[in-house]
Structures are given as structure tokens and as C-alpha cells.
Amino acid sequence: MEKHQLICIVCPMGCHLEVTKENSEYNVTGNKCPRGEKYGVKELTNPTRVVTTTVKIKDGLLNRLPVKTKEAIPKEKLFDCMKFIDSIEVKSPVCVGDIIAKDILGTGVDLVAARSM
Amino acid sequence: MLKYDIVVVGGGPAGLAAAIEAKKNGVDNILVIERDRELGGILQQCIHNGFGLHVFKEELTGPEYAEKFIVELKEMGIEYKLDTMVLEIGEERVISAINTEDGFMSIKAGAIILSMGCRERTRGAISIPGYRPAGVFTAGTAQRFVNMEGYMVGKKVVILGSGDIGLIMARRMTLEGAQVLAVAELMPFSGGLTRNIVQCLEDYDIPLYLSHTLMEIKGKDRVEGVVIAEVDKNRKPIKGTEKYYDCDTLLLSVGLIPENEISKNAGIKLDPITSGPIVNESMETSIEGVFACGNVVHVHDLVDFVTAESKRAGKNAARYIKKEIKCEGKIAKTEPGDGIRYIVPHMVRPENVDGTLDLSMRVDNVYKDMNMIVKLNGKEIKRMKKKHLAPGEMESVKIKKEDLVFKEDTVITVHLEKEEA
Numbered sequence: 001m002e003k004h005q006l007i008c009i010v011c012p013m014g015c016h017l018e019v020t021k022e023n024s025e026y027n028v029t030g031n032k033c034p035r036g037e038k039y040g041v042k043e044l045t046n047p048t049r050v051v052t053t054t055v056k057i058k059d060g061l062l063n064r065l066p067v068k069t070k071e072a073i074p075k076e077k078l079f080d081c082m083k084f085i086d087s088i089e090v091k092s093p094v095c096v097g098d099i100i101a102k103d104i105l106g107t108g109v110d111l112v113a114a115r116s117m
Numbered sequence: 118m119l120k121y122d123i124v125v126v127g128g129g130p131a132g133l134a135a136a137i138e139a140k141k142n143g144v145d146n147i148l149v150i151e152r153d154r155e156l157g158g159i160l161q162q163c164i165h166n167g168f169g170l171h172v173f174k175e176e177l178t179g180p181e182y183a184e185k186f187i188v189e190l191k192e193m194g195i196e197y198k199l200d201t202m203v204l205e206i207g208e209e210r211v212i213s214a215i216n217t218e219d220g221f222m223s224i225k226a227g228a229i230i231l232s233m234g235c236r237e238r239t240r241g242a243i244s245i246p247g248y249r250p251a252g253v254f255t256a257g258t259a260q261r262f263v264n265m266e267g268y269m270v271g272k273k274v275v276i277l278g279s280g281d282i283g284l285i286m287a288r289r290m291t292l293e294g295a296q297v298l299a300v301a302e303l304m305p306f307s308g309g310l311t312r313n314i315v316q317c318l319e320d321y322d323i324p325l326y327l328s329h330t331l332m333e334i335k336g337k338d339r340v341e342g343v344v345i346a347e348v349d350k351n352r353k354p355i356k357g358t359e360k361y362y363d364c365d366t367l368l369l370s371v372g373l374i375p376e377n378e379i380s381k382n383a384g385i386k387l388d389p390i391t392s393g394p395i396v397n398e399s400m401e402t403s404i405e406g407v408f409a410c411g412n413v414v415h416v417h418d419l420v421d422f423v424t425a426e427s428k429r430a431g432k433n434a435a436r437y438i439k440k441e442i443k444c445e446g447k448i449a450k451t452e453p454g455d456g457i458r459y460i461v462p463h464m465v466r467p468e469n470v471d472g473t474l475d476l477s478m479r480v481d482n483v484y485k486d487m488n489m490i491v492k493l494n495g496k497e498i499k500r501m502k503k504k505h506l507a508p509g510e511m512e513s514v515k516i517k518k519e520d521l522v523f524k525e526d527t528v529i530t531v532h533l534e535k536e537e538a
Contacts, residue, residue: 008312012170053164053293115161116184
């Protein structure tokens with residue numbers, strides 16, 4: 001039996017999880033909500049993160065426009081994703097939720113604007 | 118002289134929520150004064166996600182969270198002034214403010230809501246000796262440069278302090294291609310949320326050194342390196358434990374202080390522990406008709422909690438305008454007991470409590486398996502089991518109105534007790 005101590009990062013509660021693996025069955029304890037259980041299993045099988053960063057914007061109030069991946073992407077693609085986002089430049093006006101780039105690196109996840117500018 | 122029913126000082130998350138809630142409670146004539154060039158406050162530079170889980174049940178970035186409130190405020194037709202500085206709150210709730218368009222203004226307010234937020238402690242606040250080379254930033258300043266202005270602040274970074282902004286900047290700098298060599302924390306525990314240690318440091322293999330402090334900054338024109346050393350239990354550096362880091366940037370994340378210069382000058386009583394105004398259940402300060410909410414009262418770790426508290430301030434300011442707040446009657450004090458550093462609000466008038474009384478507090482150390490006990494005049498009225506408590510994570514307690522039976526000199530205490538095995 002495998003035992004893992006994790007801290008849930010789904011919400012700021014930061015539940016202390018214990019995930020045990022027995023015959024490829026995962027069992028999560030210590031979570032205060034169902035999302036914690038999902039996170040515990042996912043973190044050990046396919047860890048993912050939402051990327052939040054900025055892109056260059058022209059004619060905006062600021063020099064950078066905050067963006068985020070609409071869903072979480074696999075953790076190992078974080079830096080490739082950042083590199084790709086680095087090449088993007090948008091022009092004002094942009095509305096919150098606008099798609100800035102579709103299907104980043106074949107993850108099926110879109111990059112969207114995190115504010116209007 | 119301009120006249121408004123309610124003037125809100127500060128257009129960040131606290132001010133926005135308070136103004137909107139006041140309007141929803143029937144006050145029309147509201148003005149929000151913001152010194153920055155746009156509304157939203159510090160949320161605009163907090164581009165990471167994790168905001169709004171309590172309020173919107175979804176995970177938003179700071180700008181997204183702010184925009185929801187800004188849009189609502191504008192749709193409601195609430196007036197606001199940008200690039201405007203409040204200089205002073207005088208007698209009879211007359212506010213002096215200034216900007217380049219209107220010049221100097223005197224504004225008479227029926228009620229005032231203070232929502233100026235907080236500011237970062239700087240190098241001077243923690244007395245780091247030595248030269249003043251370029252490359253020393255507070256974490257929040259670096260965040261603004263990187264996330265809004267588009268300037269990268271350094272390539273090799275050491276972070277002093279493990280507050281949430283420091284942790285988040287450790288991740289941010291790493292993603293932007295910098296190398297974060299270490300995070301050093303004076304206390305034996307982190308000041309940030311546990312989840313941020315996981316997703317900002319552990320995810321990127323950034324070492325966190327607890328019980329460590331900064332000894333020296335090397336370099337005269339630009340930071341060339343820093344020396345970090347371990348401290349003993351009296352927080353004195355231990356000789357021989359010095360480590361040298363070759364770096365060009367030092368970020369400071371060494372705490373936040375509520376920004377209360379205006380409050381102090383207005384004669385509002387402050388709590389020496391929170392550095393914020395002493396408030397009652399309605400979020401009213403020691404000056405009648407002046408309310409306060411958000412990080413200006415005490416530093417919150419979640420904006421969701423700021424919003425909840427600010428709604429209470431906005432609603433009560435509206436009730437004050439409509440003369441619905443009862444000022445007479447019994448007043449209870451709240452008092453932090455063993456393990457608790459402070460409790461907000463400091464005073465409670467049960468007549469004005471709306472359904473439940475929400476107490477917010479912080480513990481003074483890291484605890485495991487404790488009972489949190491609320492007593493009213495020594496009689497236990499609530500007990501909660503807590504598996505894990507840390508100073509970086511705010512605790513809250515809800516007390517039902519019917520449990521608030523006050524006599525003269527009533528005291529509400531909250532303390533921690535070890536859970537019996």
C-alpha cells in the first residue's frame with residue numbers, strides 16, 4: 001500500500017489530505033469537500049495547473065493584459081505554455097473572457113483575457 | 118461644498134463592495150474616492166487565481182474578481198473619482214480631497230466608509246542595514262512592475278519573508294524565467310497560506326528556509342548577493358550558519374500594515390495589534406458615522422472575507438443614514454484568550470446584530486488538534502474542533518443572535534484548548 005501526504009490546493013482551506021493507493025484504487029481522507037477527493041487522486045495520476053500570466057497589449061491603459069488558461073493544463077507543459085504565450089501580442093480593446101489563443105499546445109484549453117482593457 | 122450621503126475612501130475590493138451594498142440598502146447619493154488611475158485596487162496586479170471561491174463559487178483571478186464589482190458599481194450609477202487623494206477627515210465628517218481636475222474639494226458626508234487597505238512593510242520597516250543598491254523591492258512592487266507595467270525586476274532572486282505575496286512572486290518570477298534561489302522566513306512557520314507553499318514553492322523546487330533571516334546585502338549600485346543565516350529561538354542569528362547567495366534581486370515579503378494615516382489624524386482609535394481601527398459589530402469606528410472595512414481594519418488573507426466584511430460596513434452605513442442603528446443599550450467587549458492574537462470586531466451591541474455575529478481572528482502560533490471555545494461571561498456558548506491552525510490562516514466564528522444575552526460588562530472570549538486524546 002502506498003501512502004501520500006498532500007495539501008489540497010483547490011481552495012484556501014488547504015486541507016491536509018492522506019491519499020492511499022491499494023491495487024490501483026485511490027482512497028482520499030482529510031478532505032472537507034468532494035473537490036479535495038478529486039484533487040488528491042488527480043495530483044497523483046495527472047497533476048494539472050491553471051496558468052495565469054500576462055501578454056503584451058498595444059494601446060491599452062497598461063502594458064500588460066492578464067490572461068489565464070480556461071482550464072488547468074498538465075503541469076509538465078507549464079514552461080512550454082509560458083514560452084508560447086510570450087510570443088502573443090494583442091491590441092486594445094479586449095473584453096474579459098475573450099479568447100486570446102485557442103487550444104494551447106494541443107491541450108484543448110483556450111487562453112482567455114482576465115480583464116477588459 | 119459637495120454633499121454626499123456616503124463617501125467611501127478607497128476603490129479597491131473593500132470600497133467597491135461597501136458602496137454597492139450601501140446602494141442596495143437604499144442610499145443613492147454615494148461617492149467613491151480612489152487615488153489610483155483605475156478602480157479595483159491591488160486586485161488588478163494579483164493576476165493569479167484563487168479569488169472568489171466563497172463569493173462566486175468559482176476560481177477567478179484578481180482582475181476578474183475586481184471587474185465583476187466595477188461593472189456592478191458602474192451599472193448602479195455610483196459616482197467615483199479617480200486620481201483623487203483624500204487629505205484629511207475633519208470635524209463633522211467633512212473630507213478634504215484633491216485632484217488635478219477639481220482641485221481642492223471639501224466634501225460633507227452623512228457617513229464615511231474607510232477602505233484604504235494596507236501597505237507593505239519595506240526595507241526601512243525591518244531595518245536592514247547597509248548600502249541602498251538597486252534591486253531591492255517589496256514583493257508587491259515587483260508584482261506591479263511585472264504584471265501591469267511590463268518590466269522584469271531581476272534574473273536571480275532571493276525572497277525574504279514567506280507572506281502570500283512573496284510566495285506568489287516566487288512562482289511568478291520563476292514562470293517569467295528568473296531563478297528563485299531561496300525563500301527565507303524568520304519565524305519557524307510560514308506566514309502564507311499552506312496551499313501557496315505547495316503550489317508556489319514545492320511545485321518549482323524552491324527551497325523555504327524557516328527560522329532564517331537576512332544578514333547582509335552585498336553590492337553598492339546593484340544587489341550582487343545576499344547572506345542568509347539561521348536564527349535561534351530568540352530570533353538571533355546563529356554564527357557559522359551563514360549562506361551566501363549570488364543574486365541580483367531581493368524581494369521583501371515581510372508583512373502588511375493597515376494604512377491608517379487618515380484615520381489616525383481624524384482621531385479614530387486604533388488597535389495596537391491589528392494596527393486598524395477599533396470597530397463594533399456594524400464596522401463603525403470610535404467616531405460616530407465613520408465605518409471601516411477590509412485590510413484597513415485588519416489584514417485578511419482572502420479577498421472573499423474582505424468582501425463579506427465590507428458588505429456589512431456598507432449595509433450598516435446605509436442603516437446609519439436611515440437612523441436604523443441603535444446606539445444605546447448594552448455593549449460587550451471581545452477579548453482574545455489563550456492562543457488568539459486578536460478578534461474583530463472589538464465591541465458588540467446585540468441589538469444591531471443581524472442574524473449572526475461574525476467574529477474574525479488570528480491565532481498566535483501553529484497548532485494541531487485544538488478546540489476553539491467561545492465563552493460569554495465565562496459560560497461556554499460554542500466549541501469547535503480544529504485540526505490545523507496557523508497565523509497565516511484567518512479563523513472565523515459565527516454566533517447566533519439568540520446566544521448573545523448581555524448583562525452589564527459582558528465579555529466575549531475566544532480561546533484555544535488542547536483536544537483531549
